[in-house]
Amino acid sequence: xxxxxxxxxxxxxxxxxxxxxxxxxxxxxxxxxxxxxxxxxxxxxxxxxxxxxxxxxxxxxxxxxxxxxxxxxxxxxxxxxxxxxxxxxxxxxxxxxxxxxxxxxxxxxxx
Amino acid sequence: xxxxxxxxxxxxxxxxxxxxxxxxxxxxxxxxxxxxxxxxxxxxxxxxxxxxxxxxxxxxxxxxxxxxxxxxxxxxxxxxxxxxxxxxxxxxxxxxxxxxxxxxxxxxxxxxx
Numbered sequence: 001x002x003x004x005x006x007x008x009x010x011x012x013x014x015x016x017x018x019x020x021x022x023x024x025x026x027x028x029x030x031x032x033x034x035x036x037x038x039x040x041x042x043x044x045x046x047x048x049x050x051x052x053x054x055x056x057x058x059x060x061x062x063x064x065x066x067x068x069x070x071x072x073x074x075x076x077x078x079x080x081x082x083x084x085x086x087x088x089x090x091x092x093x094x095x096x097x098x099x100x101x102x103x104x105x106x107x108x109x110x111x
Numbered sequence: 112x113x114x115x116x117x118x119x120x121x122x123x124x125x126x127x128x129x130x131x132x133x134x135x136x137x138x139x140x141x142x143x144x145x146x147x148x149x150x151x152x153x154x155x156x157x158x159x160x161x162x163x164x165x166x167x168x169x170x171x172x173x174x175x176x177x178x179x180x181x182x183x184x185x186x187x188x189x190x191x192x193x194x195x196x197x198x199x200x201x202x203x204x205x206x207x208x209x210x211x212x213x214x215x216x217x218x219x220x221x222x223x224x
Contacts, residue, residue, distance in 0.1 A: 004153075030210070042115075042202060042215035043154065087153050096167040097210055099144075101153030 002026040004102035006088050011108045012078055020073045020086050020105045028093030034062050034073045035087040037104065043087055046073070075107075083109045113138065115216030117203050123222045129191035132219045135184070136205030142166075144213060145178055145188050146202040154202055160186065193223045 003025040012018040024032070031050035035043035049055055049064035049071060061074040073086055085104040092100050116135040124130050136143050141162050146154035157176065158168040163183040171178070175194070180186040190197055200220050204213040 033212070035215075042217050045212050045214065048212060089153070091210075096159070096169075098156055098159070098167060099213060101155070103151070103153050 002090060002092050002094075002100045004088055004090055004100060006086075006102045006105045008103070009106045009108070011110065013110050014078055014080060016078050017074065017076050018078060018107065020075070020088075020107065022071045022073070022088035022102060024069050024071070024088070024090050024102075026069075026090050026092045026100065029066065029090065030093055030097065031091040032062075032064055032071050033089040033091065033099065034060075034071075035089060035101075037085045037087055039084070046086075078109050080109050080111070083107060115203055115205055115214055117201075117216040117219055119219055120217060121220045121222075123224065124193055125224050126195055127192040129189065130193055130221065131187050131189045132201050132203075132221075134186045134188070134203030134216060136186075136203070137214055140205035140207050140214075141183075142206045142208060142211075142213075143180055143186050144204040144206075145186070146204065146215075148200045148202055148218070150199070157188070190221075193221075195223050197221060198223045 006022045034046040037043040047062035054063045059076045064071045085106045087104045088102040143160045145157045148154040157171045159166040160180045178188045200218040202218045203216045206213045
């Protein structure tokens with residue numbers, strides 16, 4: 001089966017840097033996604049890592065270590081609008097390609 | 112490019128009633144997904160279509176849930192009869208292929224009383 005762990009909630013202040021960790025155990029790993037979900041809205045795509053290393057995209061970066069079953073999402077220069085849930089999702093092949101989501105990390109950014 | 116469309120956005124029904132949700136994916140996307148997201152949890156895949164064929168429905172409660180994608184474009188998800196525990200957001204997503212990024216619609220918020 002698949003198991004994905006991420007912290008339930010984190011807080012940070014505007015302008016700061018925050019790192020949201022995700023650990024996973026899965027068979028047939030084919031990549032890891034990060035999605036952002038504002039309250040009451042649909043998840044929106046942030047990043048996709050399939051190889052080890054850091055992928056940078058503006059203020060957001062995502063890191064993957066396949067050997068450790070570990071990823072993190074790094075948010076720099078935090079803004080109030082970054083207050084949202086951040087979902088870690090693993091692309092697993094369990095006979096079928098399937099995206100398995102963690103429970104999400106709710107990030108609260110304060111002034 | 113238009114995104115994934117879903118309707119209705121909100122629905123309130125009583126238990127044992129039936130309900131249907133509609134989804135129109137991004138134009139040209141062959142793969143369509145229905146997810147259930149219970150408050151405080153991540154989305155859980157219910158069913159995945161490739162064109163008009165079912166790829167994976169292993170987590171669909173088939174005694175009460177059904178879905179179809181007859182012409183390989185839009186799709187409907189039905190619950191009959193609804194239970195209290197079906198209260199959730201039902202998200203539709205699409206991708207150009209099974210291994211590509213999934214894009215989500217705004218969701219239908221269902222409350223079963």
